[in-house]
Amino acid sequence: MYAETMLNSLWLKTFVKLTETGHFTQTGNQLGMTQPGVSQHLKKLEQQIGAPLITRIGKGFELTREGELLLGFALTAEKQETDLRAAIQQDDPNTGEIRIACSGSMALYLYPKLLKQQRAHPGLLLKVEVAPNHRSLRLLQSNEVDLCIVTQQTVQSSLTQHHIGNEPLCLVVPADFEEKPSTFADLEALGFIDHPDGQHYAERLLTPNFPEINAVNADLRATGYINQLSQILVPVAQGLGYTVLPETAVRSFEAQEKIRILELKEPVSDPLYLTVKKHRTLAARYDWFSKQIADLCGQMSSS
Amino acid sequence: MYAETMLNSLWLKTFVKLTETGHFTQTGNQLGMTQPGVSQHLKKLEQQIGAPLITRIGKGFELTREGELLLGFALTAEKQETDLRAAIQQDDPNTGEIRIACSGSMALYLYPKLLKQQRAHPGLLLKVEVAPNHRSLRLLQSNEVDLCIVTQQTVQSSLTQHHIGNEPLCLVVPADFEEKPSTFADLEALGFIDHPDGQHYAERLLTPNFPEINAVNADLRATGYINQLSQILVPVAQGLGYTVLPETAVRSFEAQEKIRILELKEPVSDPLYLTVKKHRTLAARYDWFSKQIADLCGQMSSS
DNA sequence: TTTTATGATAATTTAATGTTATGTATGCTG
DNA sequence: CAGCATACATAACATTAAATTATCATAAAA
Numbered sequence: 001m002y003a004e005t006m007l008n009s010l011w012l013k014t015f016v017k018l019t020e021t022g023h024f025t026q027t028g029n030q031l032g033m034t035q036p037g038v039s040q041h042l043k044k045l046e047q048q049i050g051a052p053l054i055t056r057i058g059k060g061f062e063l064t065r066e067g068e069l070l071l072g073f074a075l076t077a078e079k080q081e082t083d084l085r086a087a088i089q090q091d092d093p094n095t096g097e098i099r100i101a102c103s104g105s106m107a108l109y110l111y112p113k114l115l116k117q118q119r120a121h122p123g124l125l126l127k128v129e130v131a132p133n134h135r136s137l138r139l140l141q142s143n144e145v146d147l148c149i150v151t152q153q154t155v156q157s158s159l160t161q162h163h164i165g166n167e168p169l170c171l172v173v174p175a176d177f178e179e180k181p182s183t184f185a186d187l188e189a190l191g192f193i194d195h196p197d198g199q200h201y202a203e204r205l206l207t208p209n210f211p212e213i214n215a216v217n218a219d220l221r222a223t224g225y226i227n228q229l230s231q232i233l234v235p236v237a238q239g240l241g242y243t244v245l246p247e248t249a250v251r252s253f254e255a256q257e258k259i260r261i262l263e264l265k266e267p268v269s270d271p272l273y274l275t276v277k278k279h280r281t282l283a284a285r286y287d288w289f290s291k292q293i294a295d296l297c298g299q300m301s302s303s
Numbered sequence: 304m305y306a307e308t309m310l311n312s313l314w315l316k317t318f319v320k321l322t323e324t325g326h327f328t329q330t331g332n333q334l335g336m337t338q339p340g341v342s343q344h345l346k347k348l349e350q351q352i353g354a355p356l357i358t359r360i361g362k363g364f365e366l367t368r369e370g371e372l373l374l375g376f377a378l379t380a381e382k383q384e385t386d387l388r389a390a391i392q393q394d395d396p397n398t399g400e401i402r403i404a405c406s407g408s409m410a411l412y413l414y415p416k417l418l419k420q421q422r423a424h425p426g427l428l429l430k431v432e433v434a435p436n437h438r439s440l441r442l443l444q445s446n447e448v449d450l451c452i453v454t455q456q457t458v459q460s461s462l463t464q465h466h467i468g469n470e471p472l473c474l475v476v477p478a479d480f481e482e483k484p485s486t487f488a489d490l491e492a493l494g495f496i497d498h499p500d501g502q503h504y505a506e507r508l509l510t511p512n513f514p515e516i517n518a519v520n521a522d523l524r525a526t527g528y529i530n531q532l533s534q535i536l537v538p539v540a541q542g543l544g545y546t547v548l549p550e551t552a553v554r555s556f557e558a559q560e561k562i563r564i565l566e567l568k569e570p571v572s573d574p575l576y577l578t579v580k581k582h583r584t585l586a587a588r589y590d591w592f593s594k595q596i597a598d599l600c601g602q603m604s605s606s
Numbered sequence: 607t608t609t610t611a612t613g614a615t616a617a618t619t620t621a622a623t624g625t626t627a628t629g630t631a632t633g634c635t636g
Numbered sequence: 637c638a639g640c641a642t643a644c645a646t647a648a649c650a651t652t653a654a655a656t657t658a659t660c661a662t663a664a665a666a
Contacts, residue, residue, distance in 0.1 A: 006312040007384055013309055024613060037655055039614060044654095049391060057461070057582045058663055059612060063446070065586050066391050073387045077380065081310055084376045088352060088369050143366065158360070279360045283368050313623095327644060340624055342645060361632055362643055 007048055009081075012074040014041040015053065019071055022060060045070070093284040095123030100289070101136035101148040102128065103197060104229035105167065105249035106272070110149075113296060117288060124285065130229075132196055140275060146282055149293065151270035160278045165297030166269035168247040169205040171262045174239040182262065184210040191223030191241035195232045198225075201244040201270075208266040233259055246270065248300065272297045310351055312384075315377040317344040318356065322374055325363060348373070396587040398426030403592070404439035404451035405431065406500060407532035408470070408552035409575075413452075416599060420591060427588060433532075435499055443578060449585055450593065452600075454573035463581045468600030469572035471550040472508040474565040477542040485565065487513040494526030494544040498535045501528075504547040504573075511569040536562055549573065551603065575600050 018027045018038060028035040046053050053067035063071065087095075102110065107130045118124040129136075129145055136148040140159065153161060171187075178186065184206070192202065202220060207213055223241040226232055229249055236243055237258035250261060274293060276282065282290075321330045321341060331338045349356050356370035366374065390398075405413065410433045421427045432439075432448055439451040443462065456464060481489065487509070495505065505523060510516055526544040529535055532552055539546055540561035553564060577596060579585065585593075 006316055006381075009309040009312055025611090034656055035613070036615080036657085040654075043614095051391065055582050055584075056613085062580060062582045065394065065584055068446075069387060069390055073383065077383065078309075080376065080380070084310075084372060087372055088354065091368065143371075277365060279358050279365045281358075281368055328642090337625055338644070339626085339646080343623080346645095359644085 007073075008044070009077070011041045011045045011048075012070075012077065014038055015045055016071065016074050016078070018042065019063065019067075091284045092123070093287065094121035096283055096285050097125045097127055098285060098289050099127045099145040099147070100129070100293075101131050101139045101145040103132065103136075103149070103151070103246075104130045105246040106149050108229060108252050109248040109300065110293060110296060114289060114292065117292070132200075137275070140277060146276065146280070147286060147290065147293075148275050149297070150273050150275055153271075153273060154275070158278055159275050161273040161275045162294070163271055164274045164294040165272045165300055167272055167297075167300065168267060168269045169201055169244055170247050170250050171205060171209075171242065171244055171264060172233060172236055172250055172259050173242045173262055174236055175258050175260045176239065177242075177260060177262075184212050187242055188221050192220040193224040193226075193232060193235050193241040193243040194220075194222045195225065195229070195243065195245075196227050198243060201246070204270065205244050205264070205268045208268060209264045310376075311347070312380070314344045314348045314351070315373075315380065317341055318348055319374065319377050319381070321345065322366065322370075394587045395426070396590065397424035399586055399588050400428045400430055401588060401592050402430045402448040402450070403432070403596075404434050404442045404448040406435065406439075406452070406454070406549075407433045408549040409452050411532060411555050412551040412603065413596060413599060417592060417595065420595070429592075435503075440578070443580060449579065449583070450589060450596075451578050452596065453576050453578055456574075456576060457578070461581055462578050464576040464578045465597070466574055467577045467597040468575045468603055470575055470600075470603065471570060471572045472504055472547055473550050473553050474508060474512075474545065474547055474567060475536060475539055475553055475562050476545045476565055477539060478561050478563050479542065480545070480563060480565075487515050490545055491524050495523040496527040496529075496535060496538050496544040496546040497523070497525045498528065498532070498546065498548075499530050501546065504549070507573065508547050508567070508571045511571060512567045 014027065014031060014033075014037075017031055018024065021027050021030065024038045025035045028038045031038075042053065049066055049070060051066040052064055053070060054061040054063055098114075100114075107128050111126075111128050114126055114128075118126045127145075129139060131139060133150040133152050136145070136150050137154055137156070137159070139145045140148045141156070149164075150161075151167065173182075173187075173190065177190070187206075187210075192198070199220070224235040226235075230252070232243055232245065233250065233253040233255075235241055237253075237255050247261075250259070253259065274290065274297075317330065317334060317336075317340075320334055321327065324330050324333065327341045327345075328338045331341045334341075345356065352369055352373060354369040355367055356373060357364040357366055401417075403417075410431050414429075414431050417429055417431075421429045430448075432442060434442060436453040436455050439448070439453050440457055440459070440462070442448045443451045444459075452467075453464075454470065476485075476490075476493065480493070490509075490513075495501070502523070527538040529538075533555070535546055535548065536553065536556040536558075538544055540556075540558050550564075553562070556562065577593065577600075
């Protein structure tokens with residue numbers, strides 16, 4: 001029993017030709033082999049399948065049900081291999097998957113803009129995986145994405161990073177929050193709306209602006225948590241707390257009149273690093289996307 | 304250059320395992336072979352593809368673009384082979400294609416009824432090819448269908464036929480056509496609406512009923528032709544001619560009040576033969592359809 | 607029945623595949 | 637930085653698989 005073994009594609013080719021010609025001898029001739037070779041190929045295929053593929057009727061034959069199924073399989077397999085070879089040779093910049101990982105705010109900013117390219121070239125398929133920095137890097141390492149945008153430099157020597165821009169961070173408060181320069185105590189009184197990157201952003205922005213925070217274990221008093229980027233500002237708009245978010249995420253919030261961005265003495269931006277594996281050559285379609293991402297991120301911090 | 308050769312599935316299996324483990328030695332162990340074997344498999348795959356599949360980085364490696372593509376190909380190929388094996392072992396009566404050829408009138412009668420089975424079992428796919436007798440038989444011979452219904456016995460010894468019923472033929476005239484027993488001259492005056500099976504049906508029905516027809520070269524005076532079964536009776540309804548059709552086709556016509564079936568002294572039915580190839584074992588799903596067709600055709604002639 | 611064509615089978619040759627032994631490069635450790 | 641351990645590459649050899657030649661068996665055609 002060969003059941004363990006995979007189907008041999010050479011046998012299959014012979015089988016397909018056999019069904020085309022209907023003759024063992026002709027099949028042999030057309031494939032540059034002898035008739036006994038054809039007989040043997042068929043016999044071995046039948047062993048692999050575990051059932052006869054043809055029923056012999058005098059000189060001719062008919063396919064069995066199994067033969068019919070196998071023929072269909074072989075034909076599609078042949079086609080797929082042709083397709084593969086074409087794909088390998090071409091490296092068409094307008095077909096294939098583009099797999100990217102980035103933060104929710106970057107996705108909010110980039111995804112609609114990048115989708116234009118996919119709309120222009122229906123062969124493309126953009127896949128964006130929203131993830132915090134460390135998971136983005138892990139996805140890159142495990143080849144689940146080919147490109148990621150993170151806000152940290154990594155020590156991993158197998159990766160290459162380009163600084164492509166800066167993402168300004170904003171301290172967001174309810175619109176009716178006091179105008180005068182606030183103290184950290186005022187914020188604590190209001191409460192922190194937490195989210196997946198919340199602690200990270202808060203520490204980055206608040207520490208330089210509010211020296212009174214105990215730098216190390218700055219444990220904020222949280223009055224809310226949600227992991228949907230588009231909804232983080234909902235509780236803020238309702239006066240339930242403040243939060244810290246990248247500017248792009250704040251700008252996309254609908255009820256701008258119910259929130260306010262506090263001006264701070266020390267503005268803070270998260271640096272953006274376009275990150276790829278050092279030793280991988282990405283497909284041609286990534287050229288446009290890499291450049292576009294760099295451009296868009298460059299514009300973001302300058303404007 | 305191996306470009307002619309098909310991809311060897313054993314190599315592929317090794318390659319897939321290699322990408323899983325990331326180690327040549329481990330791959331060898333898990334596949335019951337030695338490390339040099341793995342190296343050779345990879346090398347030969349790279350020759351077949353004509354490009355490196357991995358870039359070696361120190362001890363480890365990364366997949367190249369080609370490697371990535373090939374990996375995807377190999378994984379889907381593996382899955383498809385599994386599916387094939389499952390399909391072969393099961394012979395599930397509720398999945399797969401049912402390919403049938405028959406006349407337009409039979410299709411009109413059978414198709415909606417047979418579709419019920421497909422609706423009950425979404426894995427099924429009913430394909431009906433409407434064709435005249437001789438083409439139905441050719442489709443069967445060339446395995447483009449697995450089963451056909453014809454009104455003739457065939458001499459081809461490779462086929463098996465079962466008589467499953469009779470299809471009464473009707474002489475159809477405009478509703479306002481004279482009531483009294485007509486002569487062939489009356490019909491000729493009216494004119495014949497021809498269709499793909501028209502001459503055949505007409506000869507079968509008219510010859511026994513109108514002895515005045517010169518049997519051999521009965522050339523009817525045609526005043527219309529259309530190959531859409533559902534529209535053949537349109538000109539008849541408008542008083543433009545008569546025609547001969549199977550009863551089922553007549554019954555399905557919408558404007559019954561505008562046409563009339565002439566009663567004849569010698570009723571004629573076309574016998575219906577369910578025809579299959581003698582030396583083919585059809586898949587289990589055909590059992591239900593064969594029986595259902597036989598039942599339906601049996602009912603048709605009795606009622 | 608005889609002939610001819612076509613596929614099956616057996617024995618042999620040829621090719622491929624896999625293994626052992628050995629070489630080489632990388633990365634780690636003292 | 638030297639030396640060791642690990643992991644892959646390569647070459648020579650052994651084994652296994654596959655193709656061919658020669659021959660036989662059988663079915664259709666004359």
